[in-house]
Amino acid sequence: MTKFLAIVKHEYKKVVLKWSFLIGTMLLPLLAVGFAVVPALIFSIKGEPTRIAIVDPTGNITPRLRENLSTERLAERRREAARDAVTNISTDQNEQLNRTAEQFQEAFIFTEFDSTGRAAESVRSELTSMIIRGEIDAFLIIPTDIEASDARFEFRSRRAGDIVTNDSFRNALNRAVRSQRLANADISEERLAQLSGNVNFDAKGIDDRGEDKDTSGLMIASLIIGLMIYVTLAIYGQAILGAVVEEKETRIAEILFSSARPFELMMGKLVGVGMAGLTQLGIWVLTAAVLISFLAFQSDLAPLVASVPPITPLMIVYFLIFFLVGFFTYAAIFALIGSMVTSVQEGGQFAFPPIMLLLVGFYLSFAVMRDPNSSLSFWASIAPFFSPITMPVRILAEMPPFWHILLAVAVNSIAIAGLVWLTSRVYRVGMLMYGKRATLPEVLKWIRQV
Amino acid sequence: MLDISQPAISLKISNVSKRFGEFAAVEDLSFDVKVGRIFGFLGPNGAGKTTTIRMIVGITAPDEGSITLFDQRMSSGLQNRIGYLPEERGLYRKMKVVDQLRYFAALKGVSQSVADERIDKWLGRMELSEWKKKKTSDLSKGMQQKIQFIATVLHDPDLLILDEPFSGLDPINVEFMIDVLAEFKSNEKTIIFSTHLMETAERLCHDIVLINRGRKVVSGSLREIKESYGQNLIAFRGTNADAILGDASIIERVVTHSDAQELHLAEGVDPQDVLRRMVESGVIVSRFERTEPSLNDIFIEKVRGAA
Structure with missing residues (x-):
């Protein structure tokens, strides 16, 4: 022994x-x-805010967009995202990146650009030269009729490669336009919030004792x-x-x-x-x-x-x-x-x-x-x-x-x-x-x- | 009363056979090894030496016959009284010298405190103290061999079995190891020394057994064996002797070495007569000496004879 x-x-x-x-x-x-930690750390490093000029003939989109990109809304989105993560863990990489990107706070500085009475071409060329001079980083031209099927939202950016920022911006814009369209259809803000809320998808396993359990x-x-x-x-x-x-x-x-x-x-x-x-x-x-x-x-x-x-x-x-x-x-x-x-x-x-x-x-x-x-x-x-x-x-x-x-x-x-x-x-x-x-x-x- | 002039038998091999399939590695082998003596276990490569040793140390069991060590049947309990230095030696390459030695000692049932004391003593004796904390891979081959020897004797075995212990050592280290062996040897110890280097066996061994193809060829005390083979051998050096050396009725065979000739006299020829005839026929004799055959000669004769 x-x-x-x-x-x-x-x-x-x-x-x-x-x-x-x-x-x-x-x-x-x-x-x-x-x-677990490093990606979060990396994405939590704040980048330079994107200075963006917006041409908004409707006058309705910009406030909504601003709100969507505001701190409170971002925080709310994060909570939703976390809830999503729980119910659907196979969320693809892109989604995750977006969520992390939304941890940017005040990532955008907005400049309204008054285009009343000017030709689209001249507006575009002036904005382009502003980007070249470094006065702004990006611009967005919102079409007059946002409900037209061929409505085009022109977004030009010197940081076209910044997928993360662009994507979160696109998401915010999508939501802004969508809610404006609904508002145009006479659906109230409260009703809108009600209608556009995510479903509460409650997926749980049931064990032998018949008790719910979260899987x-x-x-x-x-x-x-x-x-x-x-x-x-x-x-x-x-x-x-x-x-x-x-x-x-x-x-x-x-x-x-x-x-x-x-x-x-x-x-x-x-x-x-x-x-x-x-x-x-x-x-x-x-x-x-x-x-x-x-x-x-x-x-x-x-x-x-x-x-x-x-x-x-x-x-x-x-x-x-x-x-x-x-x-x-x-x-x-x-x-x-x-x-x-x-x-x-x-x-x-x-x-x-x-x-x-x-x-x-x-x-x-x-x-x-x-x-x-x-x-x-x-x-x-x-x-x-x-x-x-x-x-x-x-x-x-x-x-x-x-x-x-x-x-x-x-x-x-x-x-x-x-x-x-x-x-x-x-x-x-x-x-x-x-x-x-x-x-x-x-x-x-x-x-x-x- | 035990007769002191006749040392006790410590290891008795009786009619041992070991087969591997059709091949008989050892066949009906018997010999005795006595306490306090160095026993030469000799034979050419493939004679069955390693197989026999493995049976003695309890690695394998004989198919037939018995092995008795210290009057007990071989068992795993007796393994602690044996120190075995195999021909193919090995140490853990990446382990410190002291850790290996401790492990090998522990496997022989030596407590660590005793082992540590003996490790220091032996490393000192081998002049390797400063290598204690080094890894095997840092040591030269000669040093590794010395470490291996220490591992073999740390538990102070009563029976020491050394299989080709000097292979790979330079002459100075061979002498050194022979001295160490001489110190280790005492009246209570038995040493079995297996080799095919006959010069070394001749120097060290009191008794030998020579095996070939798994069978015993010669055994007994070295003195007796040599005497029985050495009746008519002359070491000769001289000039003008061609006529006599060529006389087949007197001299059977002449082996020429660098500094002398070895004359094998024909049966029944008296060396005195040979010397007289040389002097009479004008041979200038500078050396004429009755010698014994070397163990090497006996080995070659026996092994060739069997072939």
Whole structure:
């Protein structure tokens, strides 16, 4: 037992005391923080306001446009946008950019341009020369008849490439023109507000107890959990592969085998590296908890955060259990490969099949996420190789009956026992075979060998 | 009462066989190794030395026969009393010297405080103290070999098995390591020394076993073996001797070395007679010495004879 502990300690330290571990542990949370915070930071930097001259023969559009671009309206739009984000998280990138753009406050300085009695051409050329002289940045010419089907709103800007500003300006103009058209049709402002309000699209899942639950943040959370387990399993599986091949390549195995039983050595390696993986995952979970509570204070994202299903301590325990289940499944496979090959490069080629299995599990988790109660979800979350990714996602989507979890753990434990047995048979012989890669018949012979 | 002149047997190999499929790596091999002596385990490449050693250290089990160490059947518990320096040595490339040594000691059941004390002692003895915190990849090959040796003896094993311990060492370091071995050797220790370098084996070993193709060819004390082979060998240097050297009735074979000739006398020929006839026939003798065959000669003869 003391030898086993020495092996575990050695393998654990070998992983954890490496720079790559430290960097990896820090990098993922930093990336996550980066994705969450940096874009907001960048867009919150105020640009120079756009000075814009407006030619408005109707006299009605400009006030509406101004109002739409005013601070209060922008704030209101932001609240709407946040509400939209909650009910429809697949909002495309463009929308998101627009929303962020609307965080500009007083991004526009308006200049009215009196064009009464002047020819359209001369107005246009004067405005153009004002842009050239740098007096204004853009101008907008509103047509006299805004209801005509061929009505053209001419917008010219020296900053034509500033898509963000242009888009939010276009949106504000659209809304201004639309409401003016409605007003022209004798619909009152209040009625208008009433009519043009967004519907309150209330999408919620219903769980087994018949209680409503908000599913909007689910997809993101599931994706993060699925990805996290996938990445960790792939990384730690390869770490096992590397460690096994190193001991074989350098012939350290011979010394090790003369000191401890091969089974002890192999299990010590799996347990040691597995604990290193748990350490890293633990750090990530803590960081995620801190990050989520930090985001919760950012009022804009609060509804989104609130809609992430509450992650209970029990869930975290389940996640860690299924991480370990996955770790032992894949680590055993990678150790098996490691003891068959002769070099790290060769091992890399053979790492493809288990990585494929992991990837299938990751894709299956999308199906599970969409319908956690389907029979596909049931089998995918029980089956060995896939269960470690799909079950946590299923638990997050909707807590399955306890016996499902128990069954998954039982089925996977049997699979792990089989894999570990197989690997230990190959390991004890393969680690001492130098020179060439083992062929399949040879490996089968090793397995049968007493 | 134990007879002190006859040291106790620490390792007993009895009728051991090991096969890999059709191939018999070791066939019906038996020999004894005595406490307090250096035992030479000799044989050409592929003779079955490594296979036998792996069975002795408990990495693999024999198909037939038995291995008894310190009067016990070989078991994993006995592994802590063995120090094994394999031919193909390895260290963790990116690990510090001290960390590797601690790990190897821990695998042999040595507590860290004891290990640390011994690591310092041995690094000092090997003149490697300043390399303690360095990684293996920073060390020269000779230094790595010394570190490997330290890893083999940290748990103060009763049986030390060294497989080609001097390969890759320069002559100065070979001498150095021989001194270290001499210090380690005591009346309680058994050292098995496996090599195909006969000069070194000849210098160091008290007893040998020579195996070829998995079978024992010769075994016994080096002295006895040499005597049994060395009845009629003369080291000779002189001029004007062509006539006598060419006489096949007296001299069977002449092997010419750079500074002397080795005369293999025909069976039943007395060296005294040969010397007398040389002097009588006017040969100017500057060296005429009865010698023993070198272990190398015995090795070559036995291995060639078997082929």
